[in-house]
Amino acid sequence: MKVTRSVYSKRWQLYLAAAAFFFILFERRAAMVVLVQDVISHFNQVSDRIELAGSSIIRLDMLPPEAAAICEFLNDQKVGRYDLDPRLFVDNGNALQRTIDTCWPKRLVKGARHRFIPAGVDFQEPGCRVEEIGRGVAHVACEQ
């Protein structure tokens, strides 16, 4: 009798564990489907992907347009420090962080000589020159 009870207890615990394991696996199907779809999507245009991976060009097309305009400008003009108007990225997710990351090693410094503001905003400060650089951004250079 004792042996029978032991085997019985062994079995229901085993079935419970198996059910829990496979239920978790079933619950994870969404993540697995996403994984398979994503994996498949990375096996087309192989040569283009390799070319991109080995290129020293930073992908600005993956950024919000304002951020891309700012980083492009900083690189072209070889400007090392810049400031951003807080109105530039209002309600725009982590666009500010993406700008700081992508433009790095150009540094965001409060009160820097080069500043970026939303295009069309009225800006008047003595000794400053405003110039639109496109994609909704204007560059302000102050003499300081």
Next chain:
Amino acid sequence: MLPANSDVVALTLVQATLIPWLGGIALLRMFRKNLFYPSFPWTSFAGLPLATGLLLRYAVELLTGNSLYADIMCLATAVAGALPALEMSRSVVASRFVLAWRYIWLFPVFCLMISWLSVVSPILMGDAKVMWFFHGKMIFFAKGINMAAGFDDPSVVFSHPDYPKLVATTGAAIANIATFWNDYLPKFSVALVQLPVFAFFCDLISAGQPLLGLVLLISGTSAAGTLLYNGYMDGLLGLWLTGFLGALFCLVAPTPGKSRPPSERRELPGFFAAMALVMLPLLKYEGLPLALIFAGVSGFLFRGQITARLREKHFFKNHSYACAVAALGVFCFAIWRLNCLRWGLSNDLSGDLPSMLQRLQGRVVDPSAWRLCLDYFSDYFAPPWLLAISVALGLLIRKKGGDQEQEKVVITCFAGGFLYVLFLLFVYLGTHHDLFWHLNFSSLRTLMPAQNALMAGFGLFMLSRR
């Protein structure tokens, strides 16, 4: 005709893999003559030396604050490791096990797959872009982990500059090899860091423990989705934790290569478990409580065996390589924390314990906070029924039902997973962020390792009762 830049990609990836691998072999060779374990071919030949080499480079970079010194040292150790690597290759061929392993190709396939996915998908997603690999970019441009990197810059506080830097530093090292930073090649560091775990799982599948290998592989990867290669650390954390649990199971369960003495069969899983424990806190801070909880629970359950092993004559001498690597990992963590203190780096959740406890007290008596946590925990990997089943099974496991030692590992999975969920609950209830925002933003990722442990526990329980 080869695609443009294929030479740059191939050369960078080969160098980024070979240099730490050879360096790891050189370091391990200082402590042990024969590094190859026929029972775990890929783990001993490729996985653990690679992980050791990555740790070694990270330690030197942390110590010197200079990428150039770290690169020179890595190259020197790689040269020193070349001959031992050749010798080891000869033992692989001489072991004659190669022909007997049916699924020996599995690891190279995983290796190529994960490397390809890491390299061709850009660093695009939130935290990967503005945290983990942003830090790598800072290290790359400052030529080392030093003050010039700008971790203390007020404009980068959002990126939690005090977070561990193993993957970021490895990414910067890969960019050093390529001589430029882009959004692709540095992410190969993610593949490098997880290859040792895949080597371990593939060894189990190919060399005699297919069910154990599959259970661990499924538990470690099935919830991660693209987190395995998109540059987030959570996928890696879950994978290394599952690796630790698998290694713990191998320490007590019959492992492949039954003709070999048990001491040898246990040696490599022991080394892998030590490596996994030190890797966890170097990937992400959540890794520290994970490592402490799982080490604590398993240490408590196996206290008798551990004490007996520690009393063995020449224990530390015989396991000097594992002790050295574990010490290296602890050293890396300690040096980085010292740097954080020196540079005044802290994150939003640290250093504010009294007010955290105050918020915790406030939310503990607030039913809406509990409801919110319950909703998110239920949706994301830790529903109460799952925790209840794991606790019930953990408590009901009978000594006569199966192998006691194996069931202790199962209890480690359940108790560790459960305690980690409790820890996260404590963190969320004490957060200074809006609770809804914080849960919505992170709970999907933070709870994943806990469920990995529970799932591995159910799987290992089935295997122990077969």
